[in-house]
Amino acid sequence: MTRTGRRSDGSDTRADLLTAAQREFYDRGYAGASIRGIAAGAGVDPALVYHYFADKQALFVAALRFPANPAEKLPQVLAGDPKELGIRLVGTVVSVWDSTESSPILTLLRSAVTNPAFADMLREFLIDAVLRPVLDSLVVQQRELRASLVASQLVGLAMARYVLRLPPLTTLGIDDVVQVIAPTVQRYLTGPLGAG
Amino acid sequence: MTRTGRRSDGSDTRADLLTAAQREFYDRGYAGASIRGIAAGAGVDPALVYHYFADKQALFVAALRFPANPAEKLPQVLAGDPKELGIRLVGTVVSVWDSTESSPILTLLRSAVTNPAFADMLREFLIDAVLRPVLDSLVVQQRELRASLVASQLVGLAMARYVLRLPPLTTLGIDDVVQVIAPTVQRYLTGPLGAG
Numbered sequence: 029m030t031r032t033g034r035r036s037d038g039s040d041t042r043a044d045l046l047t048a049a050q051r052e053f054y055d056r057g058y059a060g061a062s063i064r065g066i067a068a069g070a071g072v073d074p075a076l077v078y079h080y081f082a083d084k085q086a087l088f089v090a091a092l093r094f095p096a097n098p099a100e101k102l103p104q105v106l107a108g109d110p111k112e113l114g115i116r117l118v119g120t121v122v123s124v125w126d127s128t129e130s131s132p133i134l135t136l137l138r139s140a141v142t143n144p145a146f147a148d149m150l151r152e153f154l155i156d157a158v159l160r161p162v163l164d165s166l167v168v169q170q171r172e173l174r175a176s177l178v179a180s181q182l183v184g185l186a187m188a189r190y191v192l193r194l195p196p197l198t199t200l201g202i203d204d205v206v207q208v209i210a211p212t213v214q215r216y217l218t219g220p221l222g223a224g
Numbered sequence: 225m226t227r228t229g230r231r232s233d234g235s236d237t238r239a240d241l242l243t244a245a246q247r248e249f250y251d252r253g254y255a256g257a258s259i260r261g262i263a264a265g266a267g268v269d270p271a272l273v274y275h276y277f278a279d280k281q282a283l284f285v286a287a288l289r290f291p292a293n294p295a296e297k298l299p300q301v302l303a304g305d306p307k308e309l310g311i312r313l314v315g316t317v318v319s320v321w322d323s324t325e326s327s328p329i330l331t332l333l334r335s336a337v338t339n340p341a342f343a344d345m346l347r348e349f350l351i352d353a354v355l356r357p358v359l360d361s362l363v364v365q366q367r368e369l370r371a372s373l374v375a376s377q378l379v380g381l382a383m384a385r386y387v388l389r390l391p392p393l394t395t396l397g398i399d400d401v402v403q404v405i406a407p408t409v410q411r412y413l414t415g416p417l418g419a420g
Contacts, residue, residue: 184380197372
């Protein structure tokens with residue numbers, strides 16, 4: 029069934045895995061997709077997947093051409109005073125978004141808004157790879173609500189900065205963006221929710 | 225040049241005006257479009273436009289099938305204590321978004337994300353018809369920055385609630401959404417910006 033050894037050129041295997049991964053993630057969502065299923069889709073042994081990608085998350089990040097793997101950025105975000113987690117989170121996210129001319133964040137937003145299956149997949153990934161680890165680092169109630177509020181402000185920042193291009197938010201330097209947005213994210217993470 | 229009297233059925237004129245308006249708004253943006261240009265595009269006298277639409281804003285709202293005209297909602301939002309403007313603004317916006325099954329907000333987001341000219345047009349309209357009137361009702365500095373921050377949170381709320389469908393923000397009742405989001409919008413409107 030698996031066609032190991034079919035290819036003499038390793039780069040084809042990698043490309044086949046990425047194609048199979050895109051299909052599997054679209055068909056089953058991020059949570060439902062499996063390394064085994066992706067390997068089967070590419071006609072290779074599951075063990076071979078780990079030769080190219082560390083885990084499902086890394087495969088997802090590569091298949092969807094994310095500008096960065098959250099797993100590589102999270103340690104520096106989570107290290108330090110929880111009272112400044114908002115500052116580190118906003119600073120890191122905007123740095124990644126601003127880091128390339130090609131605006132991969134625009135491609136992600138476009139896909140999410142035009143394709144409900146993609147939106148579902150992106151939601152599962154965001155929760156699993158970013159929001160849950162961030163909230164799990166804190167001693168707080170209402171984690172799910174806090175996570176969805178953080179996401180609302182960050183996605184809205186992306187929309188205002190890169191899609192609607194609202195001045196001056198679209199041209200502010202990263203430090204200035206952090207200064208105005210981080211207090212909101214910090215309240216959503218650790219502050220009182222509601223009007224309190 | 226103008227073809228007044230061409231149509232015996234008034235509804236055709238209205239439809240022609242909407243088509244001409246869509247084209248004019250796309251070509252010139254919201255700020256650059258004119259009643260005169262739209263009338264010329266539909267082949268009617270400019271004065272006839274006002275038989276069907278109160279002003280450029282009403283024509284825009286109809287041409288883009290907005291769920292509501294901000295001009296009709298703003299008086300109730302702006303009336304009352306400025307300290308509760310965030311509550312009234314978030315409550316009104318989410319009520320409009322939630323009011324129809326067909327989710328016109330999804331159509332708007334989709335058009336903005338896939339079409340930069342539409343995004344430019346929507347930005348101009350948002351600033352002119354919603355953000356500037358709201359900020360002009362307040363005695364505050366940094367109006368443009370405050371306006372873009374308010375927009376970032378409201379557009380992000382729409383993305384989280386209707387596109388990414390992040391639980392529990394996607395299923396919360398309007399009052400609960402207001403309770404968690406209004407303090408952010410209020411800070412952007414009248415509170416200290418930055419880490420202060």
